[in-house]
Amino acid sequence: MGFFGTSLASYLAANRIDTLVITGVSTSGCVRATTLDACQHGYLPFVVGDACGDRTEVIQQGNLYDLQAKYAEVISCEKAEELLRASSEQG
Numbered sequence: 001m002g003f004f005g006t007s008l009a010s011y012l013a014a015n016r017i018d019t020l021v022i023t024g025v026s027t028s029g030c031v032r033a034t035t036l037d038a039c040q041h042g043y044l045p046f047v048v049g050d051a052c053g054d055r056t057e058v059i060q061q062g063n064l065y066d067l068q069a070k071y072a073e074v075i076s077c078e079k080a081e082e083l084l085r086a087s088s089e090q091g
Helices: 008-014 029-038 057-070 077-090
Strands: 019-025 044-051 073-075
Touching: 008 057, 019 029, 019 077, 029 044, 044 057, 044 077, 057 073, 073 077
Parallel strands: 019 044, 044 073
Antiparallel strands: none
């Protein structure tokens, strides 16, 4: 849970960051909470599906499906690397 009880929102605002790349364990817990909080704070969340995990594959896939449907873009590690590379090249 990246936002709760931390200074993450202040840090992101101070540095004019508007997009987040989210990874972690567990997808149904911390990843989901961080993604929802990112939305509530007005950030664009990208969840890297193959850089997340959960107790079972069914739980993992169900949560990724739901996050994609409602709150985030779920992308692969390969796509995340591509987007980060393009972003760093732009400045």
